[in-house]
Amino acid sequence: MFTKKYIFETKNTRAKRMFVSLFILTSILFTSFILLCIYIPIYAQQQNELAEQYFFKRSPDVIAVFTGDMGRIDHTLKKAERHPSAKIFITGVYAKNSLATLLKKQGNNISLDSYLNQVGHHIELDYLARNTVENGLATLNYLSKLQKNESVLIISSDYHIFRISRIMNALMTKENRHEVYYESIPMKYDNIHNLQKLVKEVYKFFKVSTFLLFWDRDTNF
Numbered sequence: 055m056f057t058k059k060y061i062f063e064t065k066n067t068r069a070k071r072m073f074v075s076l077f078i079l080t081s082i083l084f085t086s087f088i089l090l091c092i093y094i095p096i097y098a099q100q101q102n103e104l105a106e107q108y109f110f111k112r113s114p115d116v117i118a119v120f121t122g123d124m125g126r127i128d129h130t131l132k133k134a135e136r137h138p139s140a141k142i143f144i145t146g147v148y149a150k151n152s153l154a155t156l157l158k159k160q161g162n163n164i165s166l167d168s169y170l171n172q173v174g175h176h177i178e179l180d181y182l183a184r185n186t187v188e189n190g191l192a193t194l195n196y197l198s199k200l201q202k203n204e205s206v207l208i209i210s211s212d213y214h215i216f217r218i219s220r221i222m223n224a225l226m227t228k229e230n231r232h233e234v235y236y237e238s239i240p241m242k243y244d245n246i247h248n249l250q251k252l253v254k255e256v257y258k259f260f261k262v263s264t265f266l267l268f269w270d271r272d273t274n275f
Contacts, residue, residue, distance in 0.1 A: 090216075090256045098212035098238040101219070105207060105235040113137035114235070115204030116197065120189040120218060121146040123211050123251075125239050127156055130209050133237070134177075140207075141200075145180040145192045153177060186214070187262065190221045194230055205233040212238035213255045217262060224266045 117140045119130040127144060134142050147156070156179075180192045197204055210218060215238045222234055241248050 087256055090259065091252055094216045094252065094255065094259075095212050095241070095243070097219075098215040098236070099240075101215055101236040102238055105237045108205075108233075108235055109137075109207065112205075114140050114207035116141045116143055116200070116206045117209065118143040118145060118193045118196075118206055119209045120186060120214065121148075122214070126210055127159075129237075129239050131157070133207070133209065142177040143180065143193060143196050144177065145189045145196075146183040147179045147181050149181055151179075153179060186217060186258075187221055187225075187265070190218070190225045193222075194225055194232075197232055198230060203232055205235070207235050207237055209237050210239070211251075212240050213252050214238070217255065217259045220259070221262060221266070224269070 114137060117130060117133055117137065119126050119142075121127065121144060130142065130144070134140060144156070151159075178196065180189075180196070183189045183192045193206070193208070197206065208215075208218060208222070215236045219234075219236060226232065226234075241251070243249050243252060
């Protein structure tokens, strides 16, 4: 696309060729961007359906939530009440938060002790993860401590699920592979704020895909 067509090429011809090439490349990138914006919520819904089918008459061994937006922890705690045998892993927790403050922020009137006695499951908080790749690494590190191949349900916002799945597939190896399913919190994209989140997410997806393409797993995990 950027190669010469003629042996003797004038500056005018070269400029036209470069303009056409850049226009085609920009058009491809823009079209891909728009298609991803459309596809990401659809993909999340498809993953919801797969998770619902798989866990219809069984419970996940681990429910992991990647923090970062409103409603994710509350959704996870409600899911935990339906699956009291599941271990809960909350990754990316702000340093000043504890399980008690998280419960309070979700609007739970029940005390921490009562909640733990009622639900009867183990909850572990991760304070180190600062981004989605580190969320994935923290989740896999947590699973490795359990010493068996568990089924995992990862919860996040619907715009986040596509990138999470790409990251988890890249991070898992034959030695640390698990049955991973995804459940998302649906967003309404009829307002500018949520549309901005979706557009930003597509940019992050391209960014993390480039990172994973050149990432050396042996030096990071």
